[in-house]
Amino acid sequence: MKDAFGAPQSLLVLGGTSEIALATARRLIALRTRTVRLAGRPSPALESAAAELHALGADVRTVDFDALDSASHETTLGKVFAEGDIDTVLFAFGIAGDQGRDEEEPLAAVRVAQTNYTGAVSAGLVCAGALQAQGHGSLVVLSSVAGERVRRADFIYGSSKAGLDAFTQGLGDALHGTGVHVMVVRPGVVRPEPAAETVWAAETVRAAGTVRAAGAVRAAAGFASAPLEASPLTTTPDAVAEAIVTGLRRRSETVWVPGSLRAVMSALRHVPRPLFRRLPI
Amino acid sequence: MSVDTVSLTGWGRTAPTTALRFRPRSYEEAAATVRGCGPRGSIARGLGRAHGDAAQNAGGSVLDMTALNRIRTIDAGTGTVVCDAGVSLHRLMEVLLPLGWFVPVTPTTRYVTVGGAIGADIHGHNQHVSGSFSRHVQELELLTAGGEIRTVRSGTPLFDATAGGLGLTGVILSATLRCHRVTSSWMSVDTERAVDLDDLLERLCAGDHRYRYSAAWIDLRARGRATGRSVLTRGEHVPRYALPARARRTPLAFRPGPLPAAPARVPEALLGGAPAALLNEVRYRGAPRYRIGELQKLAAFLHPLDGLPQWSRAPGRTGSVRYQFVVGHGQEEALRRIVRRISQRRCPASNALLKRFGTGGPGWLSFPVPGWTLALDLPAALPGLARFLDSLDEEVATAGGRVCLAKDSRLRPELLSAMYPRLADFRSLRAELDPDGTFRSDLSRRLSL
Ligand SMILES: Cc1cc2nc3c(=O)[nH]c(=O)nc-3n(C[C@H](O)[C@H](O)[C@H](O)COP(=O)(O)OP(=O)(O)OC[C@H]3O[C@@H](n4cnc5c(N)ncnc54)[C@H](O)[C@@H]3O)c2cc1C
Ligand SMILES: NC(=O)c1ccc[n+]([C@@H]2O[C@H](COP(=O)([O-])OP(=O)(O)OC[C@H]3O[C@@H](n4cnc5c(N)ncnc54)[C@H](OP(=O)(O)O)[C@@H]3O)[C@@H](O)[C@H]2O)c1
Numbered sequence: 260m261k262d263a264f265g266a267p268q269s270l271l272v273l274g275g276t277s278e279i280a281l282a283t284a285r286r287l288i289a290l291r292t293r294t295v296r297l298a299g300r301p302s303p304a305l306e307s308a309a310a311e312l313h314a315l316g317a318d319v320r321t322v323d324f325d326a327l328d329s330a331s332h333e334t335t336l337g338k339v340f341a342e343g344d345i346d347t348v349l350f351a352f353g354i355a356g357d358q359g360r361d362e363e364e365p366l367a368a369v370r371v372a373q374t375n376y377t378g379a380v381s382a383g384l385v386c387a388g389a390l391q392a393q394g395h396g397s398l399v400v401l402s403s404v405a406g407e408r409v410r411r412a413d414f415i416y417g418s419s420k421a422g423l424d425a426f427t428q429g430l431g432d433a434l435h436g437t438g439v440h441v442m443v444v445r446p447g448v449v450r451p452e453p454a455a456e457t458v459w460a461a462e463t464v465r466a467a468g469t470v471r472a473a474g475a476v477r478a479a480a481g482f483a484s485a486p487l488e489a490s491p492l493t494t495t496p497d498a499v500a501e502a503i504v505t506g507l508r509r510r511s512e513t514v515w516v517p518g519s520l521r522a523v524m525s526a527l528r529h530v531p532r533p534l535f536r537r538l539p540i
Numbered sequence: 541m542s543v544d545t546v547s548l549t550g551w552g553r554t555a556p557t558t559a560l561r562f563r564p565r566s567y568e569e570a571a572a573t574v575r576g577c578g579p580r581g582s583i584a585r586g587l588g589r590a591h592g593d594a595a596q597n598a599g600g601s602v603l604d605m606t607a608l609n610r611i612r613t614i615d616a617g618t619g620t621v622v623c624d625a626g627v628s629l630h631r632l633m634e635v636l637l638p639l640g641w642f643v644p645v646t647p648t649t650r651y652v653t654v655g656g657a658i659g660a661d662i663h664g665h666n667q668h669v670s671g672s673f674s675r676h677v678q679e680l681e682l683l684t685a686g687g688e689i690r691t692v693r694s695g696t697p698l699f700d701a702t703a704g705g706l707g708l709t710g711v712i713l714s715a716t717l718r719c720h721r722v723t724s725s726w727m728s729v730d731t732e733r734a735v736d737l738d739d740l741l742e743r744l745c746a747g748d749h750r751y752r753y754s755a756a757w758i759d760l761r762a763r764g765r766a767t768g769r770s771v772l773t774r775g776e777h778v779p780r781y782a783l784p785a786r787a788r789r790t791p792l793a794f795r796p797g798p799l800p801a802a803p804a805r806v807p808e809a810l811l812g813g814a815p816a817a818l819l820n821e822v823r824y825r826g827a828p829r830y831r832i833g834e835l836q837k838l839a840a841f842l843h844p845l846d847g848l849p850q851w852s853r854a855p856g857r858t859g860s861v862r863y864q865f866v867v868g869h870g871q872e873e874a875l876r877r878i879v880r881r882i883s884q885r886r887c888p889a890s891n892a893l894l895k896r897f898g899t900g901g902p903g904w905l906s907f908p909v910p911g912w913t914l915a916l917d918l919p920a921a922l923p924g925l926a927r928f929l930d931s932l933d934e935e936v937a938t939a940g941g942r943v944c945l946a947k948d949s950r951l952r953p954e955l956l957s958a959m960y961p962r963l964a965d966f967r968s969l970r971a972e973l974d975p976d977g978t979f980r981s982d983l984s985r986r987l988s989l
Pocket of ligand 1: 551583584585586587588589590591594595605625626646647648649651652653654655656657659660661662663664665705706707708710711712713845946947981
């Protein structure tokens, strides 16, 4: 069961090797999480992710899951729920694709759409049903800022995330009042943490403030050194993880990481298309 | 019997979960519900005043007991009352006071049921004299797994598991209570200010035995030398002959105002920071340094919160956490450290109470043990609160103390057996009595009770 602060005791991750998901799992294990199920395609990376979380003190097992095999979702995920309550499900699977190639090879583009959208639809409905039956739980879905206003540069990925985002919002409304909480997370560009900067300040009182400030400083520094590379829209897996934990505590429905994206995107959403096309983003 | 699907929380409004709510009107209906509950089990619920998740059951059944609310017999000579478990203490007071009797123990709200009072083995401001609620229960009728009704007498293992057992041994259907004789509904109240925590502890040790009711409001915002400054109020039922002439005409009148509606939502900003500190300042300075024999209505003295708009009920969307712990006599240093840490953090704590406990309750999971108890409300949205309370838990456990389960919504399960040494007995009795786990709650899942 979740405690008063939304910290789950059991966690199911779909996309068990995702960096964001692992950063989130680490934080949750430091709180209340004791049971972790990492679902994904079998690989050494998945096993080593499980071993790492196990070393932190959780009971971890891996589950075979392929987003592209929608027909199997009911059985594979059903089995996980049958073993015991899952307090939080984190959807972290997804592929970015390669826009250039995907435009040439329609089947490659379809793969992006099927992984990010269709796969999430079937897995999402299965999990939603199971959570509803147990009467509680959170479904956290990693969408992307790329789906909010789709750009020329990555519209195949962007459109799959737009579909995922809309589906998740609808599911959240459908489950409103059932005790099940659905949360959409929209990160900007996520870059791995520079090794020295793993921020565990979250433990301290002013955590939220510190991290946000640190994020801003980092973004500003990045901006100065590599103006085309980084921008205030960049974030790290750890920052996304922290935002997810905070979102669980507040039972938020939508989370932007960094938070400033909310304002940026609400402006960008209304930029007329002729102008939008010419923006260097 | 009405049935609906509802999202439920405790009084603190954290962690909502959904269950099928049944409202039985007879023993048969209650038994049928328990027999027919699915794999996710069932749990009894009274007026939902427990702060945490003790009276909710995600995906399962919840038995709302408030329709079983008959007072069956009252022996006006001995003060023995037999009533259904869904009767509220408020109702009992209305009926008993005119007959010259008062409930043996009342929490700081009257709006709890007899079933909830036994299930949480509640304590009142008279704990140091009278112990907890279930000490005044002679016997009860318990609906156990399988739908069988047993009469459980005080002093038996099943009674001790049920008292404070949070509904996990079964559904209490009725209880036989021994009440306290009073000759008026007035209280004589003495108020003192304590300049700091040590001063307070000294006053409590020196004078508590002279009063039936005693508790202190503690200003957890005060720091430095004023850390732990408090207003101590202690009282007695006034005998009829000591009442002023006007009050003597209707000595047993009991007409508290209606329960004010809870506001839908109070902005957190109102409760935190400067306003809270200022309110505390006013409350402390406004209290008399020393005043004796003030005549107060019973409800005003014992249930001041019932008369106020329920501010603390709903800070923001994420609700509140009530933290209550007790540490034994001799552990004053731990208490001092915890109070200091809370005030140094400038937590917007409200409804903070400190009390000296006497002899513990009979229940295996009863909260009271002799020592010092501190209770406070905190907004759940406070950043870093989860870890802060975890660290307080560690201090409490190290000092041999415990936190109160009826209020809990966040304890680390690993600490439970250190805090409640009879936990193993409780678990094994439950395994025997209810092998299929018919009775479950969110709390029992969270803490693997
Ligand atoms: C403002 C306020 C002040 C409070 N002050 C105090 C105080 O001073 N001292 C104190 O000890 N507590 C205090 N409490 C807590 C409260 O007294 C307890 O939580 C009490 O159990 C609430 O009773 P209820 O009828 O609302 O029960 P619920 O909150 O509905 O249930 C509480 C527990 O009792 C069980 N239960 C309820 N009915 C039955 C039944 N018929 N059979 C078996 N189990 C049952 C439930 O399963 C649950 O575990 C306070 C609460 C509030 C909101
Ligand atoms: N990184 C960013 O900049 C960014 C920005 C916004 C949103 N997001 C979204 O956030 C989520 C996680 O991001 P991340 O950076 O942590 O990703 P990541 O490290 O690249 O991990 C992606 C995960 O998806 C899994 N996956 C891919 N195809 C799958 C399939 N067919 N079946 C099952 N699992 C599959 C991968 O498993 P394998 O190990 O088997 O490949 C991997 O576990 C993704 O949905 C991503 O779109 C990322």
